[in-house]
Each structure stands twice: as C-alpha cells, then as structure tokens.
Amino acid sequence: MSSPAPAVASPVPPKSAAPLLETEIPLVNGPAVPYVEIETLRAREFIPQAKEALSSLLREQMEGKLLRPVFNWAGRNSLFPLHWGLACCAIEFAAAFGARWDAERFGVVPRSSPRQCDLLIVNGTVTWKVAHKLITLYEQMPEPKWVIAMGNCATGGGPFRTAYSVVPGVDKLVPVDIYIAGCPPRPEALLDGILQLEELIRRRGE
Amino acid sequence: MATDDLATQLAPRAGANILAVEPFQGLTARVRFRPEGALDVFRAVHDDLGYDHLSMVGAIDWVDHREVFYIVWSDVTKQYLGLSADLTGDAPHIESATPVWPSANWHEREAWELVGVAFDHHPDMRHLLMPDDYAFHPLLRSFKLHEPEELEVKSRSV
Ligand code: SF4
Numbered sequence: 001m002s003s004p005a006p007a008v009a010s011p012v013p014p015k016s017a018a019p020l021l022e023t024e025i026p027l028v029n030g031p032a033v034p035y036v037e038i039e040t041l042r043a044r045e046f047i048p049q050a051k052e053a054l055s056s057l058l059r060e061q062m063e064g065k066l067l068r069p070v071f072n073w074a075g076r077n078s079l080f081p082l083h084w085g086l087a088c089c090a091i092e093f094a095a096a097f098g099a100r101w102d103a104e105r106f107g108v109v110p111r112s113s114p115r116q117c118d119l120l121i122v123n124g125t126v127t128w129k130v131a132h133k134l135i136t137l138y139e140q141m142p143e144p145k146w147v148i149a150m151g152n153c154a155t156g157g158g159p160f161r162t163a164y165s166v167v168p169g170v171d172k173l174v175p176v177d178i179y180i181a182g183c184p185p186r187p188e189a190l191l192d193g194i195l196q197l198e199e200l201i202r203r204r205g206e
Numbered sequence: 207m208a209t210d211d212l213a214t215q216l217a218p219r220a221g222a223n224i225l226a227v228e229p230f231q232g233l234t235a236r237v238r239f240r241p242e243g244a245l246d247v248f249r250a251v252h253d254d255l256g257y258d259h260l261s262m263v264g265a266i267d268w269v270d271h272r273e274v275f276y277i278v279w280s281d282v283t284k285q286y287l288g289l290s291a292d293l294t295g296d297a298p299h300i301e302s303a304t305p306v307w308p309s310a311n312w313h314e315r316e317a318w319e320l321v322g323v324a325f326d327h328h329p330d331m332r333h334l335l336m337p338d339d340y341a342f343h344p345l346l347r348s349f350k351l352h353e354p355e356e357l358e359v360k361s362r363s364v
Contacts (some may be wrong), residue, residue, distance in 0.1 A: 128337045162351045164344035165336060 035132045050067070068205040073126070075144065076201040079194065082117040082137060083110035086091040087124025089151040089184040096187035105185075108194055113149065121145045121190075122154040126167040138174045146201070148193055155179045209235045212255070220250040233277070236288040240298045241274075244291060248276075248306040250290065256282050260307035263314055265321035267347050272298045272323055274281035278307070320345040337361075 031090060085093060096103045098109060111117050114137045126134060138147070149170050152158030157168035177200060180193040208225045212235055216224055223243030230236035239247045251257050261314035266273045275290040293300060304309035304324040314325040315334040322343035325331065333340060347348055 128340070129335065131337075164342065164349070164351070 019023065025179075027119070045130045049160045072201050072204050076198040077107045079106070079108050079119045079197070080111045080117045081108060081119040081148075082114055082141070084120075084137065085123060086126065087153060089123040089153065092184045092187050092190060093121060093123040093150065096190045101187040101191060101206050103191060103194065106191070106194060106198070114138075117141050117143065119144045120145065121150050122170045122174075122176075123150040125153040125158065125160055126170050126173070127165045128167060129165070131167050131173055134170070135173055144204075146177045146197055147174050147196060148180065148190075150180045150190060150193070151185055152181060152183045155181065158183060208322050212237065215254055216247070216250050217249075218312040219254060220247045223247050232286070232289050234285045235286045236290060239289060240289050241293055244301040244303070245305070247275060248290065251287065252306045255287070256280050256362060257287055258282075260303065260309045260313070261286065263303065263310055263325045265317040265319055267321055267345065269347055270294075274300055274317065274323055276303065276310075293323060297324065298322070299326055301326050302328040304329055319343065322346055 064183045085091075095101060097108075108119075118141060120138055120141065122134070138145070147170075149155045153160065153166070154170045155165050157163075160166040161168050167173065178197050180189050182189055184199075185193075209229060211301060213224065213227045216227070216237070220239070220243060223240045223246055226239060227235050227237050227240040236245070237251070257280045259279040259281060261277040261279050263274070263276050266275070271292050271294045273292050274291055275288060277283070278287050278289065280287070291300060300323065302314055304314070305327075311330060312334060313326070314328055316327075317326060317337050318331065319321050319333050319340070320343060332338070336344075
C-alpha cells in the first residue's frame with residue numbers, strides 16, 4: 001500500500017488582495033473569483049447603463065411625441081417679448097401693441113424684465129456701445145428663447161451700414177430666428193414676423 | 207464797438223493771450239485766443255464778462271490744424287459769445303475748461319473721442335459715445351469709412 005502522493009500546491013496563483021476593478025472581467029485562467037461575484041460585477045455595470053438608455057429613450061419619446069407639441073403650443077401662444085426700444089423702429093413696435101393692431105390677441109405681451117421674456121425683438125440701430133448690453137439682456141432670458149431682428153438696421157446695419165459706430169447686423173451678436181425688412185417695417189410686418197416665428201416654434205423638435 | 211469793449215474788458219487778465227476779437231454771425235463776437243493761455247481766458251470771460259454758462263464745446267479738423275471752439279452764454283446780458291483756439295501739431299491739446307465751467311465735462315469727452323483733441327487736466331476723460339476700447343477718432347478727415355466687416359474686426363469690443 002503506497003502512501004498517497006503528497007498534496008501538490010495548486011497552480012492557481014494566490015488571490016490578489018487588491019479589489020477587482022469593475023471593468024475587469026476575470027479570464028478563465030485568471031484569479032479564481034466566485035461566479036456569483038462576477039455576475040454581480042456585470043450587473044453593477046449593466047443596471048445604470050440600462051437605466052440610462054431606457055430613461056433617455058423614454059425621455060426622448062415622451063418629449064418628442066407627447067410633451068413637445070404641448071410645450072410648443074403653450075410657448076407659441078404666449079410669447080413675451082422684451083420691452084426694449086432702441087431706435088425709430090421701436091415706435092412701430094409700440095404701435096403694434098396699441099389698440100389698432102393689438103398684438104395681445106396673439107398672446108404677445110411685452111414684459112419689462114428679461115427674466116420674464118422668451119422673445120427679444122431688436123427694434124432699431126445697435127451701436128457698438130450698446131452691443132454688450134444687448135448680449136447681457138439676451139443671456140438673462142431663460143431658455144427657450146428667440147430673437148427677431150426688426151428693421152433694416154437690426155438686419156444688416158440699414159442706412160448706417162458703413163458708419164463707424166453701428167453693428168452691421170445684430171446676428172453678429174446673437175442668433176436671429178426671424179428677419180423683418182423695412183425702414184421701419186409696419187406693425188403688420190411685425191405681426192407677420194411674430195406669426196412666422198410661431199410657425200417656427202410649432203415645428204420645433206420635429 | 208462791442209468788439210472793442212470786449213477787448214478792453216479782457217485786457218487786464220488775458221490781454222496777452224487774446225489774438226483777435228472779431229464779429230461773428232449769430233454771436234456777440236468771436237474771441238480768438240492762444241491755446242497756451244486758455245485757462246486765463248476762460249476765467250476772464252467767466253468772471254469779468256459774466257458769461258456764466260458754457261453752451262457747447264466743439265472741435266473742427268481743418269486738415270492742417272484743428273480748432274476748438276466754445277460757445278458761452280450770459281444770463282445777464284442774454285447773449286452768446288464764441289471763443290476759439292487753433293491747435294497745431296500731431297498731438298493737439300488744450301487746457302480743460304472744467305474748472306471754470308463744469309458743464310464742459312461731457313462736451314470735451316465728445317470732442318476728444320471724435321476729433322482727437324486732448325484736454326489736459328480733465329477730471330474724467332473716458333469715451334462718451336464709443337465703446338471703451340475704440341481706437342479711432344472717427345470725425346477726423348483722415349478716417350476712412352470701413353467696410354463693415356473690416357471695422358468690426360478693428361473695433362470689436364464685445
Ligand atoms: S430700420 Fe429704419 S426705422 Fe428702423 S431703426 Fe433703422 S433707421 Fe430707424
């Protein structure tokens with residue numbers, strides 16, 4: 001009767017004391033890690049990824065298909081322009097809110113604080129001196145926000161295009177959605193511009 | 207003659223700096239003075255002649271020299287008087303009128319930024335109509351109209 005062979009040391013290297021990184025899936029010949037632990041590691045990575053994918057999918061779907069039209073409908077029927085007059089076009093801007101043209105029937109109500117506004121109507125000549133104030137006002141408005149360049153001055157400098165002090169077009173400073181031509185545009189033209197902006201908002205996110 | 211009276215009234219305090227007192231359309235007279243003695247002339251006009259209000263300060267670019275002019279108003283005689291000085295050289299400058307007429311402040315800021323006439327000892331010499339880093343004096347005849355894009359690059363301040 002021969003004595004049993006002496007126990008041979010296992011070829012598996014000793015377990016490293018350092019904790020396993022989550023991205024490290026052990027190889028077949030790698031350190032012995034219980035199966036359950038591996039699955040736990042995989043699940044730990046998978047669950048947040050799945051959650052993220054699912055929620056972003058849901059969010060996109062919800063926003064794109066269900067909520068976006070509602071928001072757009074609400075937004076375009078309650079445009080609040082900033083009550084900021086720059087030059088002669090501001091007179092027509094004011095007339096558009098008077099009794100004769102009555103822009104309020106489209107839900108357009110001028111507000112005095114940029115924090116309550118979602119529409120910036122640049123109604124007049126923008127000089128380099130006032131340019132940074134315009135940018136400040138634009139940046140103070142909450143998203144989503146739109147800009148209408150009213151009149152030739154705001155569109156491209158107008159009669160003062162080559163002047164030494166005038167910004168040749170307000171789109172050099174802020175993104176513009178609607179341009180209204182005219183010097184000055186009549187209040188009807190401003191209302192038409194607002195209605196076109198509403199159409200733009202209706203198609204937003206499609 | 208009104209101009210002679212003015213000349214004799216100005217003589218004690220600013221006689222040396224007065225070049226001419228001449229009739230001028232729409233004004234009582236125009237006093238041409240040496241820019242070096244500007245402050246003496248201002249004080250004499252204000253204290254001795256009683257012109258207590260400065261209506262405006264302007265500057266003209268005559269290509270070979272620049273002219274600064276002042277229009278002052280007397281509340282006693284209800285009359286306007288013109289003062290003017292010719293400035294020569296590449297960096298024309300004149301003493302500020304603010305110690306005598308504080309209302310010169312903004313007028314001189316405007317004259318400096320548009321025509322490039324420096325006003326010495328001005329209390330608050332900043333740009334008035336132009337952005338703070340505007341590098342030109344745009345009403346000089348040597349100022350060329352820029353294409354908008356070119357000017358935008360040169361005068362960008364935002
Ligand atoms: S476009 Fe014409 S009316 Fe409007 S601000 Fe300019 S100059 Fe005035």
